Amino acid sequence: MASETITSSEYIRHHLQNLTFGQHHDGSWGLAHDAQQAADMGFWSINVDSMAMTLVLGAVLMWFFRSVAKKVEAGVPSGAQNFAEWVIDFINDSVRGSFSGRSALVAPLAFTIFLWVFLMNLMDLLPIDLVPEIAKFIGSNVFGMDPHAVFFKVVPSTDPNVTFGMAFGVFALVLFYSIKMKGLGGFVGELTLQPFGKWAIPANFLLEGVNLISKPISLALRLFGNMYAGEMIFILIAIMFSAGAVMASLGGLLQVGWAIFHILIITLQAFIFMTLTVVYLDMAHQEHH
Amino acid sequence: MNLNATIIGQMIAFAIFVAFCMKYVWPPIMAALEERKKKIADGLAAAERGRHEQELAEKRAQQVIHEAKEQANEIISQAQRRGNEIVDESKDNAHVEGDRILTSAKAEIEQEANRAKDELRSLVGGVALAGAAKILSREIDDKAHTDLLEELVGRI
Numbered sequence: 001m002a003s004e005t006i007t008s009s010e011y012i013r014h015h016l017q018n019l020t021f022g023q024h025h026d027g028s029w030g031l032a033h034d035a036q037q038a039a040d041m042g043f044w045s046i047n048v049d050s051m052a053m054t055l056v057l058g059a060v061l062m063w064f065f066r067s068v069a070k071k072v073e074a075g076v077p078s079g080a081q082n083f084a085e086w087v088i089d090f091i092n093d094s095v096r097g098s099f100s101g102r103s104a105l106v107a108p109l110a111f112t113i114f115l116w117v118f119l120m121n122l123m124d125l126l127p128i129d130l131v132p133e134i135a136k137f138i139g140s141n142v143f144g145m146d147p148h149a150v151f152f153k154v155v156p157s158t159d160p161n162v163t164f165g166m167a168f169g170v171f172a173l174v175l176f177y178s179i180k181m182k183g184l185g186g187f188v189g190e191l192t193l194q195p196f197g198k199w200a201i202p203a204n205f206l207l208e209g210v211n212l213i214s215k216p217i218s219l220a221l222r223l224f225g226n227m228y229a230g231e232m233i234f235i236l237i238a239i240m241f242s243a244g245a246v247m248a249s250l251g252g253l254l255q256v257g258w259a260i261f262h263i264l265i266i267t268l269q270a271f272i273f274m275t276l277t278v279v280y281l282d283m284a285h286q287e288h289h
Numbered sequence: 290m291n292l293n294a295t296i297i298g299q300m301i302a303f304a305i306f307v308a309f310c311m312k313y314v315w316p317p318i319m320a321a322l323e324e325r326k327k328k329i330a331d332g333l334a335a336a337e338r339g340r341h342e343q344e345l346a347e348k349r350a351q352q353v354i355h356e357a358k359e360q361a362n363e364i365i366s367q368a369q370r371r372g373n374e375i376v377d378e379s380k381d382n383a384h385v386e387g388d389r390i391l392t393s394a395k396a397e398i399e400q401e402a403n404r405a406k407d408e409l410r411s412l413v414g415g416v417a418l419a420g421a422a423k424i425l426s427r428e429i430d431d432k433a434h435t436d437l438l439e440e441l442v443g444r445i
Contacts, residue, residue, distance in 0.1 A: 020293070039291050047295040054299065058306045062314065069317040074324035088318050107319075108311035116306065161292060165299020169307075172300075 008239050015132070015235050017151040018047040018159060033149040049135070049152045050159040057119040057156070061112075087115070091274070098278045101285040106278060109173070113166065114274040117223065120157040121266030124230055125259055128154075128238045157227040157269075160220065167220035170277045174215065177284040186287075215280050219273060226269050230262050414442035 013035065020038035022045020023029050031048070032038035038045070068084040077085055091114055095107045123131075132152040139150035156162045178187045191208045192201045237258060240251030418438050 018291075018295075020291070022293070041291075041293070043293050045291075045293045046298060047293065050295055051298050051302070055302055058302060062306060062309050065310070065314045065318070069314050072317050072321040074321045074328060084318060085322065088315075089322070092319070105307075105311060108315040109307050111315060112303075112307045112310045116303075159295065161295035162299050164292070165296045166303050168296070169300045169303040 011239060012232075012235055014148075014151065015128070015231075016153070018153050019049040019135075019151045020045050021048050022046065031145070031149070033146065047153075047159055047161055049154075050156045050162050053123065053154065053156045054116075054120065054162060057123075058112075058116055061115050061119055087111075094271075094275065095278050098275060099282045099285075101282065103281075103285070105173075106281055109281075110274045110278050113170075113277055114270050117157060117166070117273050118267060118270035120155065120162070121227055121270055123155045124158075124227060124234065124262060124266060126154060128231075128234045130154075155227055155231050157223055158231045160224045163220040163224040164216070166273075167216040170219060170280065171216035174280050174284045177281060181285050182287065215276075219276055219280075223269050223273050226265060230258075230265060233258055410442055414438055417441065 017035050017038065020032040020041060021030070022032065022038070022041030024032075024037065025040060032041060032045070064080070065084055068080050072081055072084075088111065091111045092107055095110050099106050131154040132150075135152035136147050136150045139145040140147040153159060175187075178190070182190065191212065192205045194204055194208060196204055234255070237251050237255050240247045240254070242248075243251075418434075421434070421438075
């Protein structure tokens with residue numbers, strides 16, 4: 001919630017700033033105190049909040065399913081196993097639907113992507129100031145930081161680093177399987193000899209190169225864009241709460257409406273990320289497409 | 290919103306989670322699902338087999354019942370035949386026995402009659418002798434006429 005001392009644009013900016021750790025101008029290492037400092041840190045800095053959230057979410061996800069997998073039984077399933085089997089069956093079915101080859105990697109990969117991204121997106125449904133306020137409290141009282149410098153972006157998928165990280169991971173797998181399945185020559189041939197034949201290699205390479213590069217870019221930007229926009233709307237709605245009773249109640253309505261709609265979006269985006277990954281890997285496995 | 294080393298951290302975390310999932314999460318659960326699938330398939334096959342066996346058993350039971358009925362019928366008809374035979378035999382036996390009894394009775398009667406005849410003959414002879422003695426009481430010697438009388442008796 002925006003307090004009296006900061007303006008709406010400060011509130012928005014505060015919410016959109018990652019907690020960045022890196023090297024300051026003077027050579028010391030530490031957290032950035034504002035956006036300018038964070039930007040000045042350059043590439044070799046790290047977004048502590050994104051990393052922390054993704055690691056915690058991933059650990060929770062893996063812990064839950066590992067605990068199910070440890071005492072899984074083929075008899076009548078119960079409780080958590082029921083749920084886990086439902087999810088896994090769903091993912092396994094959709095992987096089989098779009099991936100024609102045989103691979104021990106693709107289904108677990110799709111499973112991890114879907115649930116991890118879903119959990120990241122789900123953080124969007126937490127009250128927008130809840131985690132940042134907790135972080136601010138801990139930051140200022142435990143670590144003695146300036147409360148205004150404690151940034152915390154709760155939804156990791158609104159950080160392009162996160163989405164690009166996953167997309168590049170997928171892209172690396174696409175390249176790996178393309179070369180493994182078709183050989184280096186086959187892969188290069190696919191990039192340069194289609195669709196116009198060997199007399200138009202530059203044109204082919206341009207088309208196929210764009211086609212190839214667009215895969216990770218579109219994966220990352222689609223997820224990032226959707227979640228960023230959704231988060232932005234939550235922030236804007238949150239600003240309404242400090243603009244009088246009428247606006248606040250209208251904002252409450254909007255908040256509920258958007259949150260319900262957002263449940264669909266976060267699931268859909270996670271599913272799209274997963275499905276496209278599977279499709280890209282399927283294309284990498286096939287000789288001609 | 291700067292692109293920074295977080296991207297590398299994410300790739301590493303992503304790889305670790307995928308590897309963990311691929312090694313420790315996915316295979317056991319999939320194995321359990323496969324095992325259950327197999328169990329269900331086996332169960333269905335067993336049920337099918339059981340039904341088939343039941344059908345066979347029913348057929349065999351019907352056959353056994355049929356055979357048993359035939360056997361029973363045969364036994365009954367045999368028994369009837371035997372019964373008839375026994376009745377016939379005993380009828381024959383009875384006839385024979387009756388005939389035998391009849392014959393022996395007849396023989397006995399004849400014997401009895403012969404004896405009675407003999408007795409009568411001797412009685413008649415005595416009576417005739419007595420009468421003759423009374424008629425010829427004087428001069429007739431018993432001894433002289435006994436031979437004559439016995440001859441007479443023999444002729445009766």
